Amino acid sequence: MNKNRGVNWQVVHNYPPERWVYLDVQKRSMQELGRLSAEEFQKAPKWPLVLVLDNVRSLSNVGSLMRSADAFLVECVYLCGITGTPPHRDITKTAIGAEKSVRWEYRSETEQAIQELKQQGFRVWALEQTHGSIPLHETQLTHQPTAFVLGHEIDGVSQQALALCDGAIEIPQFGSKHSLNVAVSGGMALWEYARQSLSHES
Amino acid sequence: MNKNRGVNWQVVHNYPPERWVYLDVQKRSMQELGRLSAEEFQKAPKWPLVLVLDNVRSLSNVGSLMRSADAFLVECVYLCGITGTPPHRDITKTAIGAEKSVRWEYRSETEQAIQELKQQGFRVWALEQTHGSIPLHETQLTHQPTAFVLGHEIDGVSQQALALCDGAIEIPQFGSKHSLNVAVSGGMALWEYARQSLSHES
Numbered sequence: 001m002n003k004n005r006g007v008n009w010q011v012v013h014n015y016p017p018e019r020w021v022y023l024d025v026q027k028r029s030m031q032e033l034g035r036l037s038a039e040e041f042q043k044a045p046k047w048p049l050v051l052v053l054d055n056v057r058s059l060s061n062v063g064s065l066m067r068s069a070d071a072f073l074v075e076c077v078y079l080c081g082i083t084g085t086p087p088h089r090d091i092t093k094t095a096i097g098a099e100k101s102v103r104w105e106y107r108s109e110t111e112q113a114i115q116e117l118k119q120q121g122f123r124v125w126a127l128e129q130t131h132g133s134i135p136l137h138e139t140q141l142t143h144q145p146t147a148f149v150l151g152h153e154i155d156g157v158s159q160q161a162l163a164l165c166d167g168a169i170e171i172p173q174f175g176s177k178h179s180l181n182v183a184v185s186g187g188m189a190l191w192e193y194a195r196q197s198l199s200h201e202s
Numbered sequence: 203m204n205k206n207r208g209v210n211w212q213v214v215h216n217y218p219p220e221r222w223v224y225l226d227v228q229k230r231s232m233q234e235l236g237r238l239s240a241e242e243f244q245k246a247p248k249w250p251l252v253l254v255l256d257n258v259r260s261l262s263n264v265g266s267l268m269r270s271a272d273a274f275l276v277e278c279v280y281l282c283g284i285t286g287t288p289p290h291r292d293i294t295k296t297a298i299g300a301e302k303s304v305r306w307e308y309r310s311e312t313e314q315a316i317q318e319l320k321q322q323g324f325r326v327w328a329l330e331q332t333h334g335s336i337p338l339h340e341t342q343l344t345h346q347p348t349a350f351v352l353g354h355e356i357d358g359v360s361q362q363a364l365a366l367c368d369g370a371i372e373i374p375q376f377g378s379k380h381s382l383n384v385a386v387s388g389g390m391a392l393w394e395y396a397r398q399s400l401s402h403e404s
Contacts, residue, residue, distance in 0.1 A: 023369035024334030027358060030380055033331060041378040060262075068386055070377035094383065101378045129235060132226030137397045156229060167225035171393065172400060175272035176243040176303045178232055180389070181296065184270055187386035188393040191373070195339045195394070198374060 041101040046075040048145035049193055050117060052124070054110040054161050055081040055152045056182060063094030064183035065150070070098035072190045077102055078117075080110040094183075114149065114164045122147045126157040126165040127185055133170035136189065142196045148189045150182050243303040248277040250347035251395055252319060254326070256312040256363050257283040257354045258384060265296030266385035267352070272300035274392045279304055280319075282312040296385075312363045316351065320366075324349045328359040328367040329387055335372035338391065344398045350391045352384050 036044055051069055056062055062084055069077050079085050085106050086092070086099040107113040114124050122145040149165060151157030156179070162168065171180060171188055179185070238246060253271055258264055264286055271279050281287050287308050288294070288301040309315040316326050324347040351367060353359030358381070364370065373382060373390055381387070 023332075023336075025328065025330070025332045025361075025364040025367060025370050026334075027361065027364070028331050028333060032333075033375075033380065035380065036376075036378045038378050064383050064386060067379060067383055070379050071373075071375040071382055073376045096379060098377070098379055126227065128227070129230050130225075130227045131230060131234075132228075134225075135400070136393070137400045159227075159229065162227040162229070165227060168227050171273075172396065173235075173273040174238075174246075174275045175300070176238045176240050177269060177272050177298060177300055178235065178237065180273055181266050181269055181385070183383070184266060184386055184389035187382070187389050191338070191390040191393060192397070194374065195397075198337070198339045 038101040041070065044073065046073045047197065049074050050076050050078065050122060050147040051186060052078040052110060052113050052147055052149040053080060053083045054149055054157050056083045056150060057153050059084045059088055059090035060094045061183040063091040063099065065186050066095040066098040066102050068187045068190050069102045072194050074102060077104045078107055078113040079104055080107045080113050110158065110161045111164055114161060117147045121145055124149060124165045126162050126168040127189055128157045128162060128168040129170045130168040133168035136169055136171050136192050139169055141193045142200055146193060148186065150186045153182055240303040243272065246275065248275045249399065251276050252278050252280065252324060252349040253388060254280040254312060254315050254349055254351040255282060255285040256351055256359050258285045258352060259355050261286045261290055261292035262296045263385040265293040265301065267388050268297040268300040268304050270389045270392050271304045274396050276304060279306045280309055280315040281306055282309045282315050312360065313366055316363060316366045319349045323347055326351060326367045328364050328370045329391055330359045330364060330370040331372045332370040335370035338371055338373050338394050341371055341394065343395045344402055348395060350388065352388045355384055
């Protein structure tokens with residue numbers, strides 16, 4: 001590593017000196033991050049990973065999920081039922097343009113999207129706290145194309161949609177509130193999929 | 203498992219019949235989830251896990267991070283600089299009351315919070331894309347008390363705060379946008395900490 005860049009090098013604590021690690025904390029620029037353009041993104045190979053938004057009420061959550069879908073090369077986001085669709089100013093506000101890079105489809109019924117995905121060989125998981133839900137850290141997600149169904153802010157994934165899913169995945173939670181925000185939950189599920197993919201690669 | 207509850211039992215596909223798994227997709231009620239009250243939460247043992255919000259502009263992000271902090275038994279959330287503090291209607295809107303269960307502290311300078319935490323034995327990680335940042339899936343977080351520093355929506359963690367951190371952790375991203383939403387990033391880091399803790403336990 002080039003230690004002459006005039007940046008701060010941090011010593012990780014509690015290591016013996018021979019194991020000290022110097023970490024360059026200078027932020028990388030947009031150019032250094034090497035991000036794709038919207039056009040490049042559309043042509044780039046995606047992960048076999050899909051989001052299904054089952055009547056997500058808030059356009060802010062829709063946009064935020066689009067932004068996360070962009071980061072993790074999601075193949076398609078299905079916007080279902082009352083879920084708002086682009087173009088919409090309130091989606092753009094949180095998607096910051098990812099609604100133009102990420103492919104999306106609208107279905108009036110969530111059940112239809114789930115059935116299509118199952119026919120295409122996707123394993124369809126509802127993100128829900130059910131009696132038989134699998135804790136997120138016990139999942140094995142990367143063996144098969146994967147779809148996550150995310151539900152309404154108050155009501156969660158509808159029982160009719162749940163009935164069509166291959167099962168439910170639950171994010172273990174230990175606090176006082178019923179559940180996490182849907183855009184945050186979706187982000188955690190996407191990260192878990194990405195983590196498992198990246199760990200298998202290395 | 204009681205198969206007579208009149209709920210839907212799903213067969214996980216592509217398994218030979220002897221390995222079929224029946225998953226109960228009936229949602230669990232708030233009572234069945236066994237959540238803590240705000241008072242119980244305050245007395246409950248926490249994970250040695252702290253969030254530091256370095257000039258987070260949006261009250262909606264502050265509230266959302268409070269809600270996630272509640273779910274993962276975060277010890278304290280440091281609200282620093284321009285970061286808004288409860289009580290505030292816009293924080294409550296996304297925290298849905300978690301701002302009353304989760305302990306928080308205000309510091310006018312983020313650097314002060316970081317120094318206090320380092321003195322208390324925390325390893326302080328900025329969530330940032332830097333030249334020396336460690337990918338989130340390559341971290342080992344649970345050996346030591348851990349603090350995540352989350353930055354401003356546009357500017358990220360300030361270079362002055364970064365200079366005091368033990369290093370930076372980066373969420374690998376593959377799309378067209380510069381970064382993820384700060385509340386979503388924070389949620390992913392919390393989940394990664396929780397995942398590692400839960401995996402070590404089992």
